[in-house]
Amino acid sequence: METYSLKIAGLKRELPIIPISDKLKIASFVILGDTEIVSATAPLLAEKLTEVDFLVTAEAKGIPLVYELSKLLNMKEYIVARKSVKPYMDDPLINQVVSITTQKEQLLCLDGKDAEVIRGKRVALIDDVISTGESLKALEELVTKAGGIVVAKAAILAEGNAAERNDILFLEKLPVFTA
Numbered sequence: 001m002e003t004y005s006l007k008i009a010g011l012k013r014e015l016p017i018i019p020i021s022d023k024l025k026i027a028s029f030v031i032l033g034d035t036e037i038v039s040a041t042a043p044l045l046a047e048k049l050t051e052v053d054f055l056v057t058a059e060a061k062g063i064p065l066v067y068e069l070s071k072l073l074n075m076k077e078y079i080v081a082r083k084s085v086k087p088y089m090d091d092p093l094i095n096q097v098v099s100i101t102t103q104k105e106q107l108l109c110l111d112g113k114d115a116e117v118i119r120g121k122r123v124a125l126i127d128d129v130i131s132t133g134e135s136l137k138a139l140e141e142l143v144t145k146a147g148g149i150v151v152a153k154a155a156i157l158a159e160g161n162a163a164e165r166n167d168i169l170f171l172e173k174l175p176v177f178t179a
Contacts, residue, residue: 003027008156008172009040017177025177029157031064031128041156041171042068045126048169049073049152053121056148058108058139059083061128065156069126079118081108081142091115095142108138110146119147124154130168131159131176 002017004027013034015027031038046069055078057066063080070078082089083106091112096105125139130153140150154169160176162168 004175004177006157006172006174008037009044011037011040013037019179021179023179025179026131026159027174027177029129029174030061031156032061035064037156038064038068041065042072044171045069045154045156045169046072049124049154051122052124052151054079054118054123054148055126056081056118056123056139056143057126058135062126065128066126079110079114081110081139083107084109086111093142093145095138095145108135108142110142115146115148118143121148122151123148124152125150127155129157129159129174130155130162130165130170133162133165133168136168 003014004017006013006015015029017025018028019025042065055066055070055075057063058081066078089109089111093110093115095108123143125136127136130136136153143150152169153167156171157174158168158170159174163173
């Protein structure tokens with residue numbers, strides 16, 4: 001199997017290179033279950049963040065990172081935009097997104113009570129990898145619709161052209177590959 005060697009925060013990971021279309025392959029970076037990588041990268045990302053009131057991520061891969069960041073920043077809570085409307089949600093806000101890894105339309109849903117909490121507050125959007133930026137854009141639209149003020153967008157890795165953006169914070173670049 002073809003792999004990409006990633007070195008980050010003093011750690012090394014061999015990432016499998018996975019085709020996601022007939023023209024494009026990506027190095028699969030999955031932080032779910034990787035306590036070591038989350039613990040090593042969160043402090044480095046926390047140093048880059050400006051002062052924020054809330055951290056918001058999309059379900060699911062950003063959750064361990066936003067949890068660790070919230071601990072480091074002494075926050076009592078963080079907010080997760082879910083991928084479907086849940087029965088417990090009161091007056092949810094909804095946005096749609098097509099990301100590079102899902103390649104189909106998905107929902108991002110914010111519980112009405114979470115929307116109320118972030119209204120007028122400084123928010124940092126957190127993800128594991130920023131690639132095309134579509135997921136991040138949908139999350140930003142959702143937070144803005146709720147009245148939150150997005151003051152930072154951060155991820156562990158910026159994939160492909162995202163590494164050229166000047167509106168995101170990230171620790172390392174991750175290349176994309178042609179198939």
